Amino acid sequence: MEQREAAATGEPCMRVDAVAKATGRARYTDDYVMAGMCYARYVRSPIAHGYASKIDCTEAKALNGVLAVFTWEDVPEIPFATAGHAWTLDAGKRDVADRLLLTRHVRHYGDGVAIVVARDELTAEKAALLVKVEWEELPVITTPHAALAEDAVAIHPSGNTLKYSEIMAGDPVKVIADAEHQVSGHYQTPVIQHCHMEGVTSFAWMEEDARITIVSSTQIPHIVRRVVAQALDIAWSRIRVIKPYVGGGFGNKQDVLEEPMAAFLTLKLGGIPVKVMLSREECFTATRTRHAFTIDGQLGISRDGILKGYMLDVLSNTGAYASHGHSIAAAGGNKIPYLYPRIAFGYRATTCYTNLPSAGAMRGYGAPQVVFALEAMLDDAAAELGIDPVEIRLRNAAREGDLNPVNQKVILSAGLPECLIQGREIFEWDKRKEACQGQQGNLRRGVGVACFSYTSNTWPVGVEISGARLLLNQDGTINVQSGATEIGQGADTVFSQMVAETVGVLVSSVRVISTQDTDVTPFDPGAFASRQSYVAAPALRQAALQMREKILHHAALMLHQSAMNLTLNRGDVVLTERPNAPLLSVADIAMDAFYHPERGGQLSAEASVKTTTNPPAFGCTFVDLTVDVDLCKITINRILNMHDSGHILNPVLAEGQVHGGMGMGIGWSIFEEMIIDEKTGVVRNPNLLDYKMPTMLDLPELECGFVDTHEPQSAYGHKSLGEPPIIPVAAAIRNAVRMATGVAINTLPLTPKRLFSEFREAGLI
Structure with missing residues (x-):
C-alpha cells in the first residue's frame, strides 16, 4: 500500500530536521564565526574549598595577543541564580541567588577566580596558565552528613542547609506501623554528568545601540535573557539571545551557564565579539551534574500485597552552588504520588551544600532517584x-x-x-x-x-506559558515561530504535525523555524520538565485554528461561497459535503491574498496560552x-x-x-x-x-x-x-x-x- 504523506498527529513522519543534521548543513553555535572574534579562558581553582589570597596577572597581561585579564575584583558584586525556571512574582519562591561571575571564595574544584581574553584560543590558554594565585585552603566537605555536622565549616554565609521541605498525605508513620508487613531500606545514588555531544559554548557582542546579543547552545533562551540582565544589572530588553541547533542538553543547559560571562566580557571590551567555550573537562567540573541522593525508606503493606503507605527521607547533595537546588528533591516527591495513589504518603527532603561540582537539572529531575528507592x-x-x-x-x-x-x-x-x-x-x-x-x-x-x-510540566510550582506565531507564505507554506525549544528531542517535528492537522494541510507545508531569537520569537520558558509538546500545544492549536479560519474566509471571498460550507483537506479547500473534490489550493489562496489589487493581505495568526x-x-x-x-x-x-x-x-x-x-x-x-x-x-x-x-x-x-x-x-x-x-x-x-x-x-x-x-x-x- 502506498504511504500517504503525514497530515496529522499520530502518523509517522520523518524528522523535519533529519536531512540538515545528517548532511551537516545544520548550524550549531560553534559553526558561527564573527570577524574579530576573541576567546576567553578561565583561571580555575585547583582546590575544592578556600580563598584566593593573592593573584598576579602581570605575566598573562604581557603575553602578545592578550586583550585583558579580569579577576573577582572586576566583576559586579551581584549574586544571581542560574536555574532555568520561569520567573515568579513571589520573591519567596525564586531560585537562590548565590553565584558571582568570578569568586575569591572558591567552593569546588574548578571554580573560576579569573578569566583571560585573547585574540585566539591557544593564547588565551597560555595566558591563563601564567596567572599566579596563592591559596588559603579550608576544610573540604563532600558528603551531606559532613555538611550538616555541627562543627562543619560554612560553605555559604547562610550555612550548609539549602532548604528542607516535607509532603504528608494521611498519617504514613501510623499506617506503616499498623500494616501487616513492613519493609525498609537505605538507598544511595551517584553523581553523574550529562555528557551531551555538544559542549557548553556561547559568544556575545554588542550592537550599535548598546544592546548585547548572545548566541548560545541553550535549552532556555528566554530565561537566559532575563538572568544575564539580572547578573549585569541592566534592562532585560538590552539582551538578545539567539539559539541555533543544539547538540543535546539533558538538563545541563537548563541552567544559565557561560552566557552572563560572555555578555560581561563584550560589555567590558567595547562590544567586540567574545566567545566562552568550555572544554570537556570543564563541562564535568564547572557546569552541572545529577544530584546524589541518600534515601531512607519505610513501607507498610498487607499480606495480600495491598500497599498501605510509605515514607521517604531524602538527603540531596546540591554541591557548591544552589543551581536548581532543592527543586530537584522536592520534584522527586511531587511526581511519585500518582503512581500508587491509594495510600498514606510521606516525603521529607533536605538539600545541602558541599564542595562538589554544582548539581542541577538532569533528565528525570529527581524522579529516577526516588523511584529507585520506592x-x-x-x-x-x-x-x-x-x-x-x-x-x-x-x-x-x-x-x-x-x-x-x-x-x-x-x-x-x-x-x-x-x-x-x-x-x-x-x-x-x-x-x-x-x-x-x-x-x-x-x-x-x-x-x-x-x-x-x-x-507533563511544572504547574502549579511554575508558571506555564507558551506562544506561537504562524505566517502564510506566497507558495501556501506556513512558517511557525514558537518559543518552545528544539534541542534534539523532536519538538519541531511534532509541532509541524500539530499545525498541519489543525489547519488541514500536509506536514511538508509547515516549517517550524528552529532558531529562536528572543527579539522576535514568542515567549516560552524553554525545554525542560517534559513540558514542550504539552504546554506548546494549546498555543499552536489556537494559532492554527485562527489561520484555518482566515484561509477559509479568504477562500470564501474567492469562490463567492459561505465559509461555513468550506473546509480544508490536506492542503486543498473543498466543500464540506464533497471532501475529495478540490476547489482551490492553499497556494492559490495565498497568492490571491498577497497580490489581489483590493482584497486580502498576508495571513497571520498568533496566540499565547497559559496552561493550568x-x-x-x-x-x-x-x-x-x-x-x-x-x-x-x-x-x-x-x-x-x-x-x-x-x-x-x-x-x-x-x-x-x-x-x-x-x-x-x-x-x-x-x-x-x-x-x-x-x-x-x-x-x-x-x-x-x-x-x-x-x-x-x-x-x-x-x-x-x-x-x-x-x-x-x-x-x-x-x-x-x-x-x-x-x-x-x-x-x-x-x-x-x-x-x-x-x-x-x-x-x-x-x-x-x-x-x-x-x-x-x-x-x-
Missing part, C-alpha cells in the same frame, strides 16, 4: 510475601478516577495497568521468571520490573539479565519499556525518545559515576575516556511499546514522554539482580567493584 522496597516486599513482582504492582497501580493523595487531583487517564499487562505478555515474563528459579552456578539469571509516574493542568504519564521497565558472580558483571539479555504517554504524536520519534532514555538509564545503573576524591574534592575522571559512559556497543537491543490512551486535558490527547524512559530502568535492573543472586543492592551504580563488595559481604564470593 520500587526497590516494593520488590523486596513482593519477595518477602511470595507475590509476583508484576502482580503486586497491578494490585496497587493508578487507575482512572483515582485521586492523587497529595493534591487531590483526579487521574483522568491511567494506562499503567495496561502497560504492566501488555508488557508482561510481550516480555514473556512468566516464562522468563520460571527460568530463573533454583539457580546455584556462577552465571545466574534474573528478571526485574519497575514502574514510574511523571507529570498537569496530567501524569505512566509506564514500566522489564529486564532480563545474567549476573556473572565471579566476574561481578551484569549482562542485559532483554529490556523493554512500556509507556502511557496518552496519544502518541509520532510513533517513530516516540520510539527514539524511549530508546535514548533507556540507554541513559542503563548508563546510570551499571556504568556511570563521577569519581570524586572524598578528602580533596578533586574529580578524578573528568573526560570521556575515564568516565565510563556506555556506547552503542555496550547496550543491548532496546525495545518499547505504547498504550495509547487519551488525556482529556491535553490539546492533542498526549502527555509527557521526554524524561520518563530513564526513570524506572535502574530499579528494574536492581530488582533483577536481586532475583538472580538473592542480594539486594541499594547503592548505584552496579559496577563490578560495587557487585564485588556486595557479593563478598553476602558470602557469594
